[in-house]
Amino acid sequence: MTISLQYTNITVSDVDEALAFYRDALGLEVQQDVASGGHRWVTLGSDAQPGLGIVLSDPHAGRSQADGDVMQELLAKGVLPMLVFSSDDLDATFEKVQASGAEVLQEPMDQGWGPRDCAFRDPAGNTVRISQAS
Numbered sequence: 001m002t003i004s005l006q007y008t009n010i011t012v013s014d015v016d017e018a019l020a021f022y023r024d025a026l027g028l029e030v031q032q033d034v035a036s037g038g039h040r041w042v043t044l045g046s047d048a049q050p051g052l053g054i055v056l057s058d059p060h061a062g063r064s065q066a067d068g069d070v071m072q073e074l075l076a077k078g079v080l081p082m083l084v085f086s087s088d089d090l091d092a093t094f095e096k097v098q099a100s101g102a103e104v105l106q107e108p109m110d111q112g113w114g115p116r117d118c119a120f121r122d123p124a125g126n127t128v129r130i131s132q133a134s
Contacts, residue, residue: 007043007053010083010126011075015040017123018056025100026085026093026128028054054083075124082127084117090132094118097130108132 012018019042022028028044031053039061043053059075060068074080087093094108097120105119105127117131 005052007055008083009055009057010122011059011071011080012056012122012124012126013058013072013075014123015042015056015058018042021097021100021102021122022054022056025097025102027096075126078121078125078127080126082129084129084131086131088132090116090118090130093130 010018010022019030022044023030028046030042031045032041032043034041034043039058040056041061042056044056045051045053058068059071063071071080090108098104102123103121105121106117108116108118110116115131117129119127119129122128
């Protein structure tokens with residue numbers, strides 16, 4: 001038996017703003033863009049990890065009004081789980097993402113526990129860390 005991650009979801013306040021970050025700044029490719037009931041689910045991926053999709057959607061997409069409201073509050077507080085990407089060239093990736101206007105939380109630095117990484121906020125306030133691939 002094998003098991004692997006197929007999709008992960010990122011809640012964002014504005015899918016188009018998030019696309020500018022995840023597609024244009026990070027270089028992920030749009031695989032699907034599905035609209036239904038006034039909401040959108042945009043799946044992005046990378047040739048580096050075929051079969052893994054990152055799905056962007058707003059807080060109310062696929063949720064009840066009450067649950068969507070709670071997700072919106074958590075998103076506004078910036079407390080939703082962070083994403084961690086890896087790059088084979090952290091400095092070049094940092095420069096590209098910084099040039100996009102993304103909010104820098106941490107410039108590239110060596111961490112005491114091992115990796116060299118940096119951190120940004122996406123347009124919705126989610127924390128995105130990028131570490132140097134080993």
